[in-house]
Amino acid sequence: MILKELLDYFNIDVDLPEYLYEESFNEVFLNGVLSKVDNTYKIVIETRKDVIHTMIINPEDDYPVVISSILPNGKTNGIKFGQSSSDLIYI
Numbered sequence: 249m250i251l252k253e254l255l256d257y258f259n260i261d262v263d264l265p266e267y268l269y270e271e272s273f274n275e276v277f278l279n280g281v282l283s284k285v286d287n288t289y290k291i292v293i294e295t296r297k298d299v300i301h302t303m304i305i306n307p308e309d310d311y312p313v314v315i316s317s318i319l320p321n322g323k324t325n326g327i328k329f330g331q332s333s334s335d336l337i338y339i
Contacts, residue, residue, distance in 0.1 A: 262307040
């Protein structure tokens, strides 16, 4: 699933760097819970294996899309998507 499909599914209308609309993301987010504070959207889903996946969409941030996962052992991993496809930070 690409980000544009996810944004359409949740009726999220934001301006993001063009490359992000075609980025692939896990379909698990379709079953997530959407919340919004100001202009920041958050989609959170807990899987059967007790992993909590979070997608944060904030078009005003230097890294407008952030994906993180909290594993059952408490460790976190993820990625921050920047203003260009070469501007990624692994967390």
